[in-house]
Amino acid sequence: MGRVIETDVVVVGGGPAGINAALASGRLGAGTILVERYGFLGGMSTAALVYPWMTFHTEKGEQVIKGIAQEIVERLQERGGSPGHLRDTVGFVHTVTPYHPEIYKLLAVEMLKEAGVKLLVHSFVDHVAVEGDRIAAVQITTKSGKYEIRGKVFVDATGDADVAHLSGAPTSKGREGDGRTQPMTMKFRMRGVDLEQVRAYMLAHPEDFYHKTPFGELNKLPLTGVQGFYSQWKSSGVPINRDQVLFFTGPEKDEVLINCTRVQGLDGTDVEDLTEAEEIGRRQVLLMSEFLKNKVPGFSQASISSVGTQIGIRETRRIAGEYSLTIDDVVQGRKFHDGIARSGYPVDIHDPSGKGVTAADIQGDGAYDIPYRCLLPQRIDNLLAAGRCISTTHEALATTRLTPSCMATGQAAGTAAAISHLDGTVPRKINVSRLQEALRQAGAVL
Template sequence: MTRVIDADVVVIGGGPAGVNAAIAAGRNGARTVLIERYGFIGGMSTAALVYPWMTFHTVEGKQVIQGIAQEMIDRLSAMGASPGHLRDTVGFVHTITPYHPEVYKILAIDMLKEAGVKLILHSFVDHVEVEGDRIQSVQLTSKSGRIDVRGKVFVDSTGDADVAYLAGAPCLQGRAGDNKTQPMTMKFRMRGVDLNRVKQYMLEHPEEFYHKTPFDELADLPLSGVLGFYKHWKEADLPINRDQVLFFTGPADDEVLVNTTRVQGLDGTNVEQLTDAEELGRKQVMMVADFMTSSLPGFEKASISQVGAQIGIRETRRIDGRYSLQVADVLEGRRFDDVIARSGYPIDIHDPSGNGVTAAWVKGDGAYDIPYRCLLPKIIDNLLCAGRCISTTHEALATTRLTPSCMATGQAAGTAAGIAVLRGLTPHQIDVKELQQKLIEGHAHLGDAIAFQ
């Protein structure tokens, strides 16, 4: 027998985008359900150890992502679980934001409950019931049998556009021409690292590290991230198609999160290829950890303390929406009348087949707008998307996929869903000016022109 749950807003995917969407919908008075396949919240931020969050700021240091995302940072900081926004000692962006993932798991649930959200864990959406141009329900497979969750508005924050795809909305995958996606990475933590020794080596050998590393400030900054060790990596000659070592420090004083493995050419929406990726990623973890302890200054006594519950996925499906954010929109810092979020993160494409990273920075004031239309799929009228699967090109996805940007689009999607329910409209029928006003009231940053209308 199938159990039936009724709601106003149904959010699928409990990563940062989905959490913020559900909180926003609940705060706007909608009966909200959040569905998550794991037994914990956080998506890639917890299951795949995506750490730290980067970035809330432009390259010049102006904060452009606030709202629920900043509220979470403030509350984590008050709990001793985040130092707040730190200078990025890699030099790729202005700030990064470390956090303790185990505390975030708890805080996220606390904030969901405060907003009146019903949480359903250990449940996987495997069917979407559609009538005409509207979703009627999503059907879950769970430990306690089938569950049919009915709603008025649905938010797909699965990262893989699972709900949009199952509902028949047009989707895209990878780059134009060959559909190849950015590689996956199995991340892992190490303890017992002497970070003072690492910093001293960096100061003595700056040529071995990323050229934008802020060496003139480094002696007085807490070490937050490292990109380089080029000579050591080249000499190791590991069978991993990457050209450097990347890791970030924390949460503990002797701890780092290593982002160096690279699994290419496999499809994160194909279960057999994803299985292969998990196996290969874990083998690469052992290779990289052995290399670091045997070759890198400061890692002589280090050891693996944690490996991701799953491999980290940068790119799979995304919707082909009512507007697709273009790379020129990002790089030119374009403004849109229907802006619902901003971001200052650069284009950051991990090569689908090569060993490098293609990067390009936002011009102008260092931030670009994300239009509301990017959250709206074609065909299905009562569905919104948030996070990694919004409507962009492959190149523009290389910035919108980052967690703070996903948090911002999540808050926008949940707020829009709440307005749609309140007004008896579909998401594409709501007044965008009302949505923007609600977002500003929720402390989101939409740019000075919007804030003072």
């Protein structure tokens, strides 16, 4: 074994959930290390071009995700890295939040330094040492050899529940019954798009677009997203198993992010499946770009400007927690005594095998609670989950997996980890009321 590092809190995974967890922990005074496998931060938001962030609000426009997530948006705005929250012109949610991925990458590092967090990139966790019912250390493989990072509390923000899985904590994967997961998507950007031509076509052919598109306001709103071009897609012959075109605008004025490729039936935790998925996804990118240039108004002069570093993954492993959030919890807008985050994003299940998307709105005030128990794995006492791998059913994951929700559970997990360490106890035994008060003081909405 190589070098040994000791700290209080270890966060694994440098995506939005991990960033917010490490910031929350560091700001409360716990010695904190953040481990990330790429050479940059941002997770799916940067490596896979998942864009824009959606959504911080309910369908009626109430902002239910704030705290560190909102601070990041405001600091991005200060340096021209985001226009803030804008109306969603697809009409699926109330707002979307565009951001510049390169500015976000650097801002995240700066904020972590301000919070006293030690960052280790190019570091891949490949072993978890467990003593009894606690993790003693994680082992990372790096360019300079293997390191052992020993900590008191660990946060799994890997998206794939890698730490939980390696520790022996129970996990599940995919939908109940057949284990199939939501499809993977290789996202890409195109420059040279004439968005005013796109807008003009939408206004002239509303039947060709998503039924919730706010056509009455389309002349006044900045175009943020488009879902439709049904007639062009139907006659396209492109061999991708979906039913429409979807793209979002920005960050540049002539640029869009295309969310149209669909890789189904492969496991995002299997290296051979991932290898195949990367090839299929990149092949689909070229097919989609040619279709858009040749058939879709506004794209005739467009060209590919960037493709994801890796394929985007919606669903893999998730922990089996003290509580598993259900679709009924989400749709009914259920409130919990141990709620540590809220979300207004509707259910959005991309079919694991078919063409479509299953959607369901949230009743009541338009938001649901995420209980603290969803962050607590069974069997391992000093581990918390954050982001995409918290404890939910397959259907409920279709809303908790969205980035703002992951940011919120990340802040909650990091806060709980720091409180656990400072109180000399394990996460499942902390005073939840104290956790909730700490989150409120840090700007979170509960």
